[in-house]
Amino acid sequence: MIVWVIAIGALALAVLAVVNALVFLRPSQSDVVDNDASVSILIPARNEEQRINLCLAYASAQSALVTEILVYDDQSNDATAAIVKAWENIDRRIRLIGGDALPAGWHGKPHACHRLAENATGTWLLFVDADARLHSGAVERLLATAAHHSCTLLSAWPGIKVKSLAERLLMPMLNFYVFALxxxxxxxxxxxxxxxxxxxxxxxxxxDAYWRVGGHAAVRDELFEDTALARHWRACGQRALCCDGQQLCTVRMYAGLREIWRGFEKNFYPGFRRKWLFVFVLAIHVALFTVPCIGSIVFPTMPFAVAASSVLVARVALALRFRQPIWPSLFHPIAELFLIALGISSFLRWHSRRGVEWKGRLYRSSTVEHGA
Incomplete structure (x- = not known):
């Protein structure tokens, strides 16, 4: 009986993943925008000497709708600031903003975004990570999509660029993790x-809407400031949407296994606003997405076969939608075990005295708890 419950649960979530793969909001193909619109590209950067050069190259290639490109140097101790200063001589729209000491109660990225917004003059603010590469025409299509759907916040879910074997095996799990639920x-x-x-x-x-809802100051202590801001945006009565941004923006989030582990260890547990939700989602991944895949090999039964096939269909559907190779789907159990171990490690680190270190800053559990 229990195995059939697992099979039905896996099948239901596979259906959701396939639906998401088919209907996830696509950006507008139009590049017709309001003539009065102006865009400030805002880039928070801390120790990004390996990434900021390409980020600025792609940002600089955007149209004249972009009136300024501001980079906030968040007290980097590498060559980030020097690279940006060199770009100031290439594109007059580019300007470096020196970083302040991080105020009490703030996390680094929300504070950097807040300071960027304070210095921006465009009617629209486009926050871009230092590892992001904006595609040609991205700004026009973002504006057209926002206008078409009457939203004042629009996020583009980027295409994920991978190079190493670890990235190819593990990074597709980000899309599965999100769009299966x-x-x-x-x-x-x-x-x-x-x-x-x-x-x-x-x-x-x-x-205007950004300042009306309080901007990043409203999510100053969030590590998942992006979705937290979108939630807050909606709670304030403004419309916020997320679209498929593969044709608009590409990122290589983490280079290699070590960066994947450290990056997601920092983010995994804080992404949940309640401990019970973290436990619930991890239990789903164990019971519905891992046990059936292993069980179908060790104890081949019809329920396990149905569940494992459902997971495979979901992985393939999302791989096709997000233009990723299909073969990593065959190694789903390995990726799931990695994800589960990562989640447990993230939880333990956040609830230990060690905390999590990221780019020279230490975060502990008191900074992420929202309830039991």
């Missing part, structure tokens, strides 16, 4: 905060 069609039907989704690599906000 998030009902993306409902974001268009309801403006409830629970249907908010955003990716900080590419986040477009109308400046």
């Amino acid at each position: 998030f009902p993306s069609p409902l974001q268009l039907i309801s403006n409830a905060p629970r249907y908010a989704l955003a990716h900080g690599a590419c986040l477009l906000c109308h400046r």
